[in-house]
Amino acid sequence: MRMHEIIIHNFKPNETVYYDLIIIKGAIRDKQTSTCRESRTDENIYLELDSTNLSFKLVNGKFKALVELKSLQNSITLKYCCSIITLDINYSPRATFFxxxxxxxxxxxxxxxxxxxxxxxxxxxxxxxxxxxxxxxxxxxxxxxxxxxxxxxxxxxxxxxxxxxxxxxxxxxxxxxxxxxxxxxxxxxxxxxxxxxxxxxxxxxxxxxxxxxxxxxxxxxxxxxxxxxxxxxxxxxxxxxxxxxxxxxxxxxxxxxxxxxxxxxxxxxxxxxxxxxxxxxxxxxxxxxxxxxxxxxxxxxFDLGHTQKGIMGRGFDDICKVFLCNKQTSPGKMYQNSIKFDEKFESNLTEARKTCSIQSENAKDQDDTFWTRSCLIFLAHHKWFNNTKPGNKKIIKFEPALRVVKSTDGLRVIELRNEDNGMVLLSWTFEGKILKYSFQLPEDDLGELRYHSVMMFVEDNAGNIFKHLVNI
Ligand SMILES: [Zn+2]
Ligand SMILES: [Zn+2]
Known part of the structure; x- marks a missing residue:
C-alpha cells in the first residue's frame, strides 16, 4: 500500500568507495497506483547509519545526503513517510602510494x-x-x-x-x-x-x-x-x-x-x-x-592548467551546489570583470579559445561545478588518483618536425598551454580502451598557434606527465 518511493540516483547497492564521506543523491517518487495513508507534511528524509540519525531537506522532492562511512561495510537506512530502503556501501581506503x-x-x-x-x-x-x-x-x-x-x-x-x-x-x-x-x-x-x-x-x-x-x-x-x-x-x-x-x-x-x-x-x-x-x-x-x-x-x-570555464577558470564559487539541492542563482556577471585570478588571464588566441569553450559546453553543468574535458581526463589518469606503483617511468616524447607525440604507455591527454598563465589553448583526449601510442597534432587545429612556442603537457595511461616548451 505504498505511495511514496525513495529512489537513489548515484549509487547502486554494494558499491565500493575509496573515501569516507559520500553524497547520496536521490528523490521521492509518488506512486499513483496505490495510496499512502500518511499526510505528506514531512519535508525531510531520514537516514540511519549504525546508531547515527541524520535528516536532510527535500527540495522539489529531491535530496542530497552527506554521510560519513565509519566501517568497511555500511548499511544505510533511508526513510520517508511510508517508504524505507537500505543502501549497502563498502568503504575500502585506496592502497595507493600517492x-x-x-x-x-x-x-x-x-x-x-x-x-x-x-x-x-x-x-x-x-x-x-x-x-x-x-x-x-x-x-x-x-x-x-x-x-x-x-x-x-x-x-x-x-x-x-x-x-x-x-x-x-x-x-x-x-x-x-x-x-x-x-x-x-x-x-x-x-x-x-x-x-x-x-x-x-x-x-x-x-x-x-x-x-x-x-x-x-x-x-x-x-x-x-x-x-x-x-x-x-x-x-x-x-x-x-x-x-x-x-x-x-x-x-x-x-x-x-x-x-x-x-x-x-x-x-x-x-x-x-x-x-x-x-x-x-x-x-x-x-x-x-x-x-x-x-x-x-x-x-x-595535480598538474592542471587554467581553462576559460569550470573549476580551473572561475567556476568554483558555487561548489555549495554539489552538496545542496536548492539552486540559487549566482551573480555571474561579476565573475569575469571584477575578480582577479591567481594568475593573469591573457590570451588573444581566439581560435584556441573556441576549442576550450566548446568542450566546456559539453561538460555536465547541473550544479555549475565541472572540469573541462581535458582537465577531467587528466585527473582520471593522474598518479594521485590511481593505484599506480612508483617508478614505472615510461617514455613520452615529441618530435617537432612532424609534430608527433609518442608514448610507450599510451596517450591519454595532450594539452597546449599558454606559457605565461597556464591557460589551456588546445587539447586532445584519448579515452578509448584501445590505447593510442602516437598522435600527430593536426595542422588545421593549430590555427594561430602554428610556429609559436607553447607549453605542451602530455599524460600517458600510467599517469606519467611530460611538460615541455615546444615550437609547433
Ligand atoms: Zn507515504
Ligand atoms: Zn589557478
Missing part, C-alpha cells in the same frame, strides 16, 4: 588561533577539524564529478587528518611577505622537514593570516580586500597548495554543520573579517568560494 596531507602551518611566535568572531571557536584543534572536514568534502566533490563523467569514483587519498606544522618563519615576517614568497619559503621548509616526500602533496593553511579592514570604507573590491589581508595566500603548484585562513571562520567543524554553513546568510562584517565571497557578502558564500578556491589550487598540484 597522497595528500592537510597541514595547519603555525609560524614562529604565533598562537595558532585563526582570525574569527568571538563566538566562533578558533583554536588549533578547531582549525584542524575544519581543515580535515574541508579536505574530505573536496575528496567527495572530486569523486562525484569524475563519476558523473563516467570515470568511476576516483579521487585523491588523504594521508592523514590535518596535522600541525610548526614553521621557523616568524609570523610578523610572514605577514609582510607576498603570496609567492610565502609559497616558496614554506614549501621549501615543508619539503626539507621530516614530512617532505615526493609522493605527498601538501594542502596547507597558514594560521597567522590577518585581515585589517577597520578603517576602510564599505564599497571595496576583491582586490582591496586582498590588499587588506596580511599573509593571505591562494596558490597551488608542484607539491604544495597554500591558503590563508582569513575565511576559515565560515567553515564547518562537524559534518552535521556542512549544510547550514553553506546556507548561512549572515552578512560578513567587512570592518572586521575577510569577505571572500565573490561579492555575495554572506558567510555561506565565503565558505563556498574559499572551499572552491582550495579545490582549484589543489588541482594545480
Amino acid at each position: 597522497s595528500v596531507l592537510p597541514l595547519y602551518i603555525i609560524c614562529e611566535g604565533h598562537d595558532g588561533k585563526f582570525q574569527s568572531p568571538l563566538n566562533e571557536s578558533n583554536d588549533v584543534g578547531n582549525a584542524l577539524r575544519r581543515i580535515t572536514l574541508g579536505a574530505k568534502l573536496l575528496q567527495s566533490v572530486v569523486a562525484e564529478k569524475l563519476y558523473e563523467e563516467k570515470q568511476g569514483r576516483k579521487t585523491f587519498r588523504l594521508e592523514d587528518s590535518c596535522r600541525v606544522f610548526h614553521s621557523s618563519l616568524n609570523y610578523l615576517k610572514a605577514r609582510k611577505m607576498i603570496q609567492e614568497e610565502l609559497w616558496t619559503s614554506l614549501g621549501r621548509e615543508i619539503v626539507n622537514s621530516d614530512l617532505g616526500h615526493e609522493r605527498i602533496k601538501f594542502l596547507s593553511f597558514l594560521s597567522c593570516t590577518k585581515y585589517c579592514g577597520e578603517n576602510c570604507e564599505d564599497n571595496f573590491t576583491h582586490d582591496d580586500i586582498v590588499k587588506l589581508t596580511q599573509a593571505h595566500v591562494a596558490l597551488g603548484g608542484g607539491g604544495l597548495a597554500l591558503f590563508g585562513t582569513a575565511c576559515l571562520y565560515t567553515w564547518p567543524e562537524k559534518l552535521s554543520e556542512v549544510v547550514e554553513k553553506f546556507e548561512d546568510s549572515t552578512t560578513v562584517d567587512r570592518k572586521k573579517f575577510m569577505d571572500d565571497s565573490c561579492y555575495r557578502g554572506t558567510w555561506g558564500a565565503c565558505f563556498s568560494t574559499t572551499l572552491g578556491a582550495v579545490l582549484h589550487e589543489l588541482c594545480h598540484t
Whole structure:
C-alpha cells in the first residue's frame, strides 16, 4: 500500500568507495497506483547509519545526503513517510602510494588561533577539524564529478587528518611577505622537514593570516580586500597548495554543520573579517568560494592548467551546489570583470579559445561545478588518483618536425598551454580502451598557434606527465 518511493540516483547497492564521506543523491517518487495513508507534511528524509540519525531537506522532492562511512561495510537506512530502503556501501581506503596531507602551518611566535568572531571557536584543534572536514568534502566533490563523467569514483587519498606544522618563519615576517614568497619559503621548509616526500602533496593553511579592514570604507573590491589581508595566500603548484585562513571562520567543524554553513546568510562584517565571497557578502558564500578556491589550487598540484570555464577558470564559487539541492542563482556577471585570478588571464588566441569553450559546453553543468574535458581526463589518469606503483617511468616524447607525440604507455591527454598563465589553448583526449601510442597534432587545429612556442603537457595511461616548451 505504498505511495511514496525513495529512489537513489548515484549509487547502486554494494558499491565500493575509496573515501569516507559520500553524497547520496536521490528523490521521492509518488506512486499513483496505490495510496499512502500518511499526510505528506514531512519535508525531510531520514537516514540511519549504525546508531547515527541524520535528516536532510527535500527540495522539489529531491535530496542530497552527506554521510560519513565509519566501517568497511555500511548499511544505510533511508526513510520517508511510508517508504524505507537500505543502501549497502563498502568503504575500502585506496592502497595507493600517492597522497595528500592537510597541514595547519603555525609560524614562529604565533598562537595558532585563526582570525574569527568571538563566538566562533578558533583554536588549533578547531582549525584542524575544519581543515580535515574541508579536505574530505573536496575528496567527495572530486569523486562525484569524475563519476558523473563516467570515470568511476576516483579521487585523491588523504594521508592523514590535518596535522600541525610548526614553521621557523616568524609570523610578523610572514605577514609582510607576498603570496609567492610565502609559497616558496614554506614549501621549501615543508619539503626539507621530516614530512617532505615526493609522493605527498601538501594542502596547507597558514594560521597567522590577518585581515585589517577597520578603517576602510564599505564599497571595496576583491582586490582591496586582498590588499587588506596580511599573509593571505591562494596558490597551488608542484607539491604544495597554500591558503590563508582569513575565511576559515565560515567553515564547518562537524559534518552535521556542512549544510547550514553553506546556507548561512549572515552578512560578513567587512570592518572586521575577510569577505571572500565573490561579492555575495554572506558567510555561506565565503565558505563556498574559499572551499572552491582550495579545490582549484589543489588541482594545480595535480598538474592542471587554467581553462576559460569550470573549476580551473572561475567556476568554483558555487561548489555549495554539489552538496545542496536548492539552486540559487549566482551573480555571474561579476565573475569575469571584477575578480582577479591567481594568475593573469591573457590570451588573444581566439581560435584556441573556441576549442576550450566548446568542450566546456559539453561538460555536465547541473550544479555549475565541472572540469573541462581535458582537465577531467587528466585527473582520471593522474598518479594521485590511481593505484599506480612508483617508478614505472615510461617514455613520452615529441618530435617537432612532424609534430608527433609518442608514448610507450599510451596517450591519454595532450594539452597546449599558454606559457605565461597556464591557460589551456588546445587539447586532445584519448579515452578509448584501445590505447593510442602516437598522435600527430593536426595542422588545421593549430590555427594561430602554428610556429609559436607553447607549453605542451602530455599524460600517458600510467599517469606519467611530460611538460615541455615546444615550437609547433
Ligand atoms: Zn507515504
Ligand atoms: Zn589557478
